Structures are given as C-alpha cells and as structure tokens.
Amino acid sequence: MTLLETLRQFPTFESTPDDQLQWLIDRSEEKHLPEEHTLFPPGAFVDYMILLLEGRIRVDSGANGAGDELLIYEPHSILGVLPFSRIKNIRNRIITDKPSRILRLHRDQLRELSQTQYELTETLVHQMTTRVRDFTKLTQQNEKMASLGRLSAGLAHELNNPVAAVVRSGDTLKTHLRATPEAFKVVMNLKLNDQQVDAVGEVFFKKVDHPSPVLTLLERTSLEDELTDWLDDNGIDDSMDLAGPMVDFGFTVDDLDWLLEQIGNENLAGVTNWIVNNLVTEKLVREISEASQRISTLINSIKNYTHMDRGAGKEQIQLAEGIRSTLTLLDHKVRSKHIAVTLNLPTDLPVVCGWPGELNQVWTNLIDNAIDALPDGGKLEISSQPDREFVLTRVIDNGSGIPADIRDKIFEPFFTTKEIGKGTGLGLDIVQGIVKHHNGSIKVHSEPGHTEFSICLPVQ
Numbered sequence: 078m079t080l081l082e083t084l085r086q087f088p089t090f091e092s093t094p095d096d097q098l099q100w101l102i103d104r105s106e107e108k109h110l111p112e113e114h115t116l117f118p119p120g121a122f123v124d125y126m127i128l129l130l131e132g133r134i135r136v137d138s139g140a141n142g143a144g145d146e147l148l149i150y151e152p153h154s155i156l157g158v159l160p161f162s163r164i165k166n167i168r169n170r171i172i173t174d175k176p177s178r179i180l181r182l183h184r185d186q187l188r189e190l191s192q193t194q195y196e197l198t199e200t201l202v203h204q205m206t207t208r209v210r211d212f213t214k215l216t217q218q219n220e221k222m223a224s225l226g227r228l229s230a231g232l233a234h235e236l237n238n239p240v241a242a243v244v245r246s247g248d249t250l251k252t253h254l255r256a257t258p259e260a261f262k263v264v265m266n267l268k269l270n271d272q273q274v275d276a277v278g279e280v281f282f283k284k285v286d287h288p289s290p291v292l293t294l295l296e297r298t299s300l301e302d303e304l305t306d307w308l309d310d311n312g313i314d315d316s317m318d319l320a321g322p323m324v325d326f327g328f329t330v331d332d333l334d335w336l337l338e339q340i341g342n343e344n345l346a347g348v349t350n351w352i353v354n355n356l357v358t359e360k361l362v363r364e365i366s367e368a369s370q371r372i373s374t375l376i377n378s379i380k381n382y383t384h385m386d387r388g389a390g391k392e393q394i395q396l397a398e399g400i401r402s403t404l405t406l407l408d409h410k411v412r413s414k415h416i417a418v419t420l421n422l423p424t425d426l427p428v429v430c431g432w433p434g435e436l437n438q439v440w441t442n443l444i445d446n447a448i449d450a451l452p453d454g455g456k457l458e459i460s461s462q463p464d465r466e467f468v469l470t471r472v473i474d475n476g477s478g479i480p481a482d483i484r485d486k487i488f489e490p491f492f493t494t495k496e497i498g499k500g501t502g503l504g505l506d507i508v509q510g511i512v513k514h515h516n517g518s519i520k521v522h523s524e525p526g527h528t529e530f531s532i533c534l535p536v537q
Contacts, residue, residue: 080107080180083130087153089204090197097197101190105182110173117157117171123164125181126201127157132177136169149174158184159205160191160198236375239368246364253357267347269340276339277348284326285359292324300324307333313346322356375405394429394436396461396468396534397422403440404459410448414455421460427536429468435511436534442508443472443530450476450528464533467517472530479523487521 084090084098105128110116116134117123127134129150136148147169150156156171158164182190191198269277292300301320307330308316340348400422404411411418429436447457451474458473479487488509512519517534 080130084128084180087128087155089153089155089200093197093200097194100194101182101197102180104186105180107178107180110177110179112173112175114173114177115170116173117167119168119170120166123158123167124184125157126155126159126184126187128180128182129154129156130178130180132179133174134171134177135174136171138169155201155204157181158187159201159208160187161202162205236372239371239375242368243365243372246361246368250358250361250365253354253361267344269344269348273340273344276336277352280332280336281352281355284328284332285356287327289325290327297324300329303330304328304333308349311337311342311345313349319349319353322353322360325360326356377402391430391432394431394433395426396429396436396470397424397426399433399437400440400459400461400470403437403444407441407444407448410445411457414448414451414453416448416451416454417456419456419458421458421462423462426461427463427468429515429534429536431515431534432511435514439508439511439532440472442505443532446505447472447474447476447528450474452476463536466536467533468536470532470534472532474528475526476528478525478528479521484521484523 080102081095081098084102090098107130110132116127129152131152133152134150134154134156135146136150137146190201301317301324304320304323305316308319311333313319336348337345401420404418404420444457444459451457456475459471460473461468461470463469488505509519512532512534515534517532519533520531522529522531
C-alpha cells in the first residue's frame with residue numbers, strides 16, 4: 078500500500094485532495110520505531126507533526142521509567158504540533174506502546190502548508206480545535222475528580238469518627254449488659270413499696286429526660302467530690318465509680334438527700350447501684366444514637382450534594398440546601414483551621430432553576446479556596462438574599478486577599494497560585510463557566526482582610 082493510500086485511510090483526510098496529501102508526503106519523513114521508543118521526553122520542544130500510520134503511541138507521566146498512562150493514540154491519529162498551534166513544549170512523555178510506523182513533518186514546513194495547501198490546512202485546524210475541545214473536557218473532568226477526591230478524603234475522616242464511636246459504645250454496652258443479672262438479684266431483694274418505686278422512677282427519669290449539664294473541668298471535679306463524700310458517709314461501696322455517671326446526668330447532693338428520705342437507708346445501696354447501672358446504659362445508647370445521627374447527616378449531605386435519587390436535568394433548587402451540604406462535607410477542613418463560619422441563609426429564599434450538581438461544584442470551589450486562604454482562626458461568611466429577579470450569594474473571608482497584579486487573571490484557565498500538585502488552575506474557570514451556564518454573573522472584590530465573591534443567579 079502506498080503512503081497516499083495509507084493517508085486516505087485517515088478519517089481526517091477524507092475530503093483532502095490527493096495533490097495536497099502528496100505535498101505532505103513529499104516534505105515528510107517516514108520512520109519505523111521500536112516499542113518503548115521515546116518520541117518526546119517531558120519538557121521537550123515539540124518540533125514535529127506526527128501521523129501514526131501503524132502501531133500505537135501513548136502519553137504517560139513517566140520521566141525515566143514507567144508512568145501512569147494518560148492517553149493512547151491508535152493508528153490514523155495525528156499528534157504533535159499543528160498549523161497555528163501555539164504548542165511548544167509538552168509536560169508529559171510521548172512514547173511508542175508497540176512497534177510503530179510514523180510520518181513526521183517538521184514545524185518549519187507549517188508556514189508554507191498554511192499558505193498553499195488550503196483544504197489540508199482547514200482539515201488540520203479542525204483537528205486542532207477538536208483536540209482543544211477534548212482536552213478541555215478531560216481537564217474539566219479531572220478537576221471535578223480532584224474536587225471529589227478532596228471531599229472523599231474529608232468524608233472518610235468524618236465517617237470514621239462516628240463509626241468508631243458506634244463500635245466502641247456497642248462493645249462497651251455488650252460488656253455492661255452482662256453484669257445486669259447480678260444487679261437484678263440485688264433489685265429483687267429490695268423491700269420497696271409502690272410509692273417508693275415511683276420515687277426512684279421520678280428522680281431517674283427527671284435526670285434522663287433533661288439535657289446533660291455542661292460543666293467546666295473544675296465544676297465537674299467539685300461535684301464528683303461532693304457526691305463521693307456523700308456516698309461514703311452513707312456507707313455506699315465503690316463511691317468513686319458511682320459518682321462519675323451521676324455527674325454526667327446532673328445528680329446533686331440534694332437529689333440524693335431527697336432519694337434517701339423517700340426509700341430509707343436500708344434500700345439506698347441497691348437503689349443507687351440500679352440507678353447508676355441504668356445511667357451507664359442510657360449514656361452508651363445516647364452515644365450510639367448521636368453517632369448514628371451524625372452518619373445519617375453525612376449521608377444525607379452526600380445525597381443532597383450529588384443529588385442522588387434525582388434526575389440529572391434542570392430542577393428547582395434551594396441554594397441554602399446545597400451550601401449547607403457542601404459545608405458539612407468540608408467541615409473537617411473548617412475545624413482543622415478553627416475557622417468561624419457565619420451563615421445567613423433565609424428560609425424564604427426564592428428557588429433557582431438550574432443544575433444542582435453544577436452549582437454545588439461552585440460552592441465547593443469557592444468555599445474550599447476561602448478555607449485555603451484563611452489563617453488559623455480565620456472567619457468565613459456565607460450569605461444569600463433576594464436581589465430583584467436574582468438571588469445574590471456572597472462568600473467572604475478575612476484572609477490576606479488577592480494581590481492586585483493577579484486579580485484579573487484568577488478566572489483564566491490553568492492560572493493558579495497554589496504549589497505544583499495542589500491545584501490545576503481550573504477551579505475558578507469552571508466556576509465562571511457554570512455561573513454563565515445558569516445565565517448568572519460572578520464578581521470578586523478583594524483587599525487585605527476582605528475577599529468577597531458575589532454570585533448572582535436568576536430566579537427564572
């Protein structure tokens with residue numbers, strides 16, 4: 078098969094005249110390359126347009142050895158520099174994946190190509206725009222995955238704590254309940270009439286049904302000492318073990334005095350042990366319930382954030398719901414930097430029609446960037462309010478601000494001030510694209526101590 082016939086098999090050249098393809102052949106160099114032959118190492122100047130006739134070429138992250146596969150070119154692919162392309166250097170390695178045959182044209186020939194071979198130039202420019210579009214989709218998807226990765230790491234941390242609490246409290250409760258039969262024997266030997274039983278139930282449920290008191294360490298220690306002394310004075314064994322659970326539920330010496338008056342000294346030890354035994358059970362059940370509620374809250378936040386169980390199209394959106402869900406998933410970062418968050422999200426905000434998953438990505442990028450910009454103990458404020466036929470949402474932080482010389486560049490693709498590997502530079506570019514997709518607008522005002530992103534979204 079001649080080279081011209083081979084080029085005719087390229088979908089890209091379907092409508093390109095033969096004489097122009099022959100022009101390309103006459104000025105190009107055909108090469109046979111072995112497997113694992115490096116065409117361009119990382120950072121190399123890209124000086125050729127390459128047409129892959131046979132074999133396979135891959136783009137990977139390797140430098141001197143194997144790296145992660147990023148892209149594969151199959152036969153009849155075009156890579157390298159193209160007419161009017163501004164590409165000069167490549168960040169990754171381009172290498173043959175198996176023995177390959179290529180046709181390569183030096184970039185010095187591209188000027189003549191664009192000036193004399195019009196149909197061929199048009200075809201290659203179309204190839205370049207397709208490449209840019211595909212690359213943009215890929216990088217945007219990578220940015221989405223990076224955002225999800227950050228949220229997933231935090232979510233794993235957030236879920237680990239309540240799950241560990243459930244397991245720990247469950248094991249403790251299992252051990253605690255094994256002692257119940259012995260405690261039951263003591264209760265059965267008590268001589269209490271109905272009025273005295275009611276009194277024990279009254280003081281127990283009075284404490285259990287009310288929120289546990291919030292005590293300082295000094296207040297707790299003082300109250301434990303008072304209860305321990307009272308129990309010792311009244312001949313109760315293991316007074317120190319009994320005092321702790323009682324303090325947890327707000328028992329005082331006055332409560333014990335009242336209880337003693339109702340049941341008598343001969344029943345005091347058995348009743349006290351029964352009360353404490355059930356207080357411990359109640360505390361463990363509460364811990365399991367609270368941890369389970371935390372897990373449920375996180376799962377609901379994930380569902381709200383990703384809009385699982387809902388359609389993928391436009392829908393009526395409560396902005397406050399998405400913002401709160403995003404904050405829940407980023408809570409570990411907020412707490413790690415001791416950031417004070419102020420929310421002003423009225424319940425009667427007008428709904429916005431749009432794509433909830435996209436808008437949640439807006440909140441993720443803006444809030445995550447604000448957290449990164451804040452010092453330890455910083456302040457983050459998020460507010461939404463009606464503004465004529467729009468809803469105006471502000472994300473404000475009191476960080477160092479955006480320097481004036483880069484303020485106009487922050488929405489540009491691939492612009493980032495973060496260290497290598499910590500940002501793609503696509504976050505704010507994607508945010509701006511999503512806001513425009515919703516026929517809205519985004520503005521930024523920044524000075525030292527006050528950076529404010531304002532997002533205006535139409536109600537209809």
